[in-house]
Amino acid sequence: MSGIYIHIPFCKQACHYCDFHFSTSLKHQTALVDALLKELELRCDSFLAVSETVDTVYFGGGTPSILPISELERILERIRKNYPLSDDAEITLECNPDDLVGNSGRAYCNELKQVGFNRLSLGIQSFQDADLKLMNRAHDAKMAFDALKNSTDFFNNISVDLIYGIPCSEPADLARALQYFIEYSIPHISAYALTVEHKTALEKLIAKGEIPAPDETALEQQFLLVRNTLREAGYDHYEISNFGKPNFHSRHNSSYWSGKPYLGIGPSAHSYLGNTRLWNISNNVLYVKALEAENLPSTSEKLSTYDRHNEFVMTQLRLEKGISLSAYETDFGLEAKAVLLKQAKKYLAVNQLELSDTHLKISEKGLFFADGIAADFFLDASDGILNEYA
Structure with missing residues (x-):
């Protein structure tokens, strides 16, 4: 299973917590879409060298729903023309609530379905107007x-x-927000702790004392509230931040976490193709100019065995099933497996990890600390453990 990610770098306004690449100016919208189409053509051969089919397409951003249907349709048509899109492909569009309100919002939803989208991801974030204002969201609770x-x-x-x-x-x-989602029979919920990213408006507001910093104790308590409520309602907690009803797990994101190839199109987008990582320039104007000249505006690196190991550990420990010990041994060897299990003992002793014959996984007690635990298992070349696999 492999996927294509399309980055639409436009927003109506800047959310205070966001550190993704975007612009609030739509001045270069048409030229940007033309550049996306060109990049899809130029990337085709390299992508097909590592993947036979495309099983997921995900439009993210930015705010993809800011684009008119005609532009979204152009992009989907170019994907269908150049890539072997599977018949049951999951095709997702991220939407802001303010783009889906009223009769125009209903018409937009209908048109999205007609051109081929079969999944929406809505950036609700909160139903409290005070929260939405604090985060500088473009919608309110009614929307x-x-x-x-x-x-x-x-x-x-x-x-x-x-x-x-x-x-x-x-x-x-x-x-109450969780209950609203349950009442609306929303099959998938992504729940994220408010994170203070560097150089964001939120960081500056906290530094000035205008907004208090997120409280770690409150974050953990609210994380457990989300987890317990949704599990009781029949959702699988299949990844640290993601909850889905059976058969409604995100296929696109699951392919990322499983180490499958994916192609990123658009300014700032990343790709993973056969152990090579690529990332595009994070500048709309330079991105467009490069593709007008039929040049790919990207940088690439070959991932070392240590890079692959650390990504494997990080992503697998975020999943409910955890690290498959047999897959780990196949990819990284018996010596590395022995080191992994030795390092795990201190977390097993305090019940933050669980070990079975087949998997090592984060326990309920360790969920809130998963990323820190995973980082403790990272290896580098100075360890020498993976050198024979390089």
Whole structure:
């Protein structure tokens, strides 16, 4: 299974917490889409060298729903023309609620379905107007409910984003938001702790004392509230931040976590092709100019065995099933496996990891600390353990 990610780098306004590449100017929108189409053509041969089919297409950003249907359709048509898209491909569009409100929002949903999208990802984040204002979101709570109603009338495969740990927010507000999603029969929920990224507006506001920093204790408590509520409602907690009803796990993101090839198209987009990582320039104008000249605006690196090992550990420990010990041994050898299990003992002793005959996985007690635990298993060339696999 492999996928294509399309980065649409436009937004109506800048969310305070966001550190993704985007622009609030639509001045170069048409030229940017033309460049995306050109990049899809130029990348085709290298992608098909490592993948026979495309099983998922994901439009992210930025705000992909800012584009008119005609532009989205052009991109999908170019993918179908140049890539072997499977008949049951998961085709997702990220949407902001303010693009799906009222009769125009209903018409947009209908048109999205007609041109081939079969999954929507809605950036709800919160149903509290104070939270949305703090984060500088473009929608309010009323728009969020309207978007949920319109989208569920046309799509049954919907994911929503939820942010917890917002300063001054109450656990009761979070609990109500979860109940709203359950009542709307939303089959997939991505729940993220509010993170203070470097050089964001949120970081500056906290530094000035205008907003309090997220509280670690509150973050952990709200994480457990999300997990317990959704599990009781029948959702699988299949990845640290992701909850899905059976058969509604994100196929696109699951391919990332499983180490499958994927192609990233657009400014700042990343690709993973046969142990080679590529990333495009994060500048809309330079991206467009390069592709007008039929040049690929990207940098690449060959991942070392140590890079692959560390990514494997990081992604697998975020998954509910954890690290397959047989797959780990096949890829990295018996010596590395022995080191892994030795290092795991301290986490097993405090019940933050669980070990079976087949898997090493994060326990419920260790979930909130998963990334830190995984980083403790990282190896580098100075260890010498993987040198024979290089």
